[in-house]
Amino acid sequence: MSKTAQTLSGSCLCGAVKFTLASENSQVGACHCSMCRTWSGGVVFALDEIRDLKVTGEESMSVYKSSDWAERCFCKTCGTNLFWRSEQLGHTVVMAGAIENQSALKFVSEIFVDAKPAYYAFSNETKKYTEAEVLAQFAGAEKEE
Ligand SMILES: [Zn+2]
Numbered sequence: 001m002s003k004t005a006q007t008l009s010g011s012c013l014c015g016a017v018k019f020t021l022a023s024e025n026s027q028v029g030a031c032h033c034s035m036c037r038t039w040s041g042g043v044v045f046a047l048d049e050i051r052d053l054k055v056t057g058e059e060s061m062s063v064y065k066s067s068d069w070a071e072r073c074f075c076k077t078c079g080t081n082l083f084w085r086s087e088q089l090g091h092t093v094v095m096a097g098a099i100e101n102q103s104a105l106k107f108v109s110e111i112f113v114d115a116k117p118a119y120y121a122f123s124n125e126t127k128k129y130t131e132a133e134v135l136a137q138f139a140g141a142e143k144e145e
């Protein structure tokens with residue numbers, strides 16, 4: 001509940017699904033895992049540490065359960081990738097590309113760096129985490145819940 005939180009809004013390409021959220025740091029992480037690459041057609045850039053996510057047009061969204069503990073939400077009509085969420089972890093991240101105010105975002109981290117294919121690399125200075133490091137963090141988070 002910091003006073004530095006800002007409200008961000010976004011929508012899918014066709015506008016059927018819209019959302020608002022509050023973010024303290026506007027921190028974006030990229031995921032290089034093979035599921036994210038296949039799902040997004042590139043790299044998933046996700047805004048993490050959000051709260052007060054409010055979605056309108058949820059009925060226009062499809063939800064694909066991509067693993068035992070997480071699902072991926074996208075617009076049924078235009079296919080825009082919108083959310084990755086895990087009920088189990090109590091964690092939702094928002095696809096950064098769907099956010100309107102792109103200038104608010106800071107690219108700070110990359111995960112599953114050991115799964116990154118060789119054909120691209122970002123020059124941004126980011127914190128980098130391997131798959132094992134990410135899974136250890138999730139395991140820790142689960143215990144905190
Ligand atoms: Zn749409």
Ligand SMILES: [Zn+2]
Binds near residue numbers: 033
């Ligand atoms: Zn991923």
